[in-house]
Amino acid sequence: MLTHSNTPQPTRIISEPAEVDARLFEIDSALHQELLLEANQRGYEARLEATPAHAPTAAGTYHWHTFVAQLRVALRVQGWIIRDEQNCPLVISPDKSLAIGVMTGNSDTGKPYGHPTNQADKGAVLDKAVQRNVQYQLFENRLITKLRKKGDGGTQFWVLLYHVEVGTNGLKEIRTELSLPSDFQHRKIVDWSERIILRSLKGEPMVPMVAALPTTPFDVSVERKAGT
Secondary structure, eight states: OOOOOSSOOOOEEEOSHHHHHHHHHHHOTTOOHHHHHHHHHHHHHHHTTOOTTSOTTHHHHHHHHHHHHHHHHHHHTTTOEEEEETTEEEEEOTTSSEEEEEEEBOTTTTOTTSOOOBSSOOOHHHHHHHHHHHHTOTTOSSSOSOSSSTTSOOOEEEEEEEEEEEOTTSOEEEEEEEEEEEEEETTEEEEEEEEEEOOOEEEOOOOOOOOOOOOSOOOOOOOOOTTO
């Protein structure tokens, strides 16, 4: 487990739009705020496809799966690497200096003075990643034995955290942040070295639509396979 200091380092919080864009570019030139938000927007649109006939968790599942896919596709064309670490989907920068994972966050996600954490409990993979953030030695194994040039620190694991919140007027606010976890306890991220707060997105009120069932008979064509 991580060792804890009596004087934890304060979290660096970046929320001013110009500073956000500059910091993202400093981390990697491919990390434009619009690219990250576009992937989240596509995820939100997939969320709206869930109907009352779907399982209760379908909306959130659709959002996350689509968000992950859109992010990885958008960065893949810029040379990033798609990789799954024990079923944890990641996208890794070309120089192996950082990896990004997408996670749902609690209601403090995207709030500069909040205390965000991952909404769903996470296990050994995230624990290992956060520990190695502190050590700057993420994912040293046979698949990637040298993630950066000799003497560099390794791969940092960043989390693209998002939360969808419904306001009193029914409008949805979609908040997103790209943040660097520094402490993981009891299956939750409990501290961050840095949080980059992206601008929020406004979703339309969700109006579930259920497809009408057919009222007239319909034929299903069945063909016999050859030789049967």
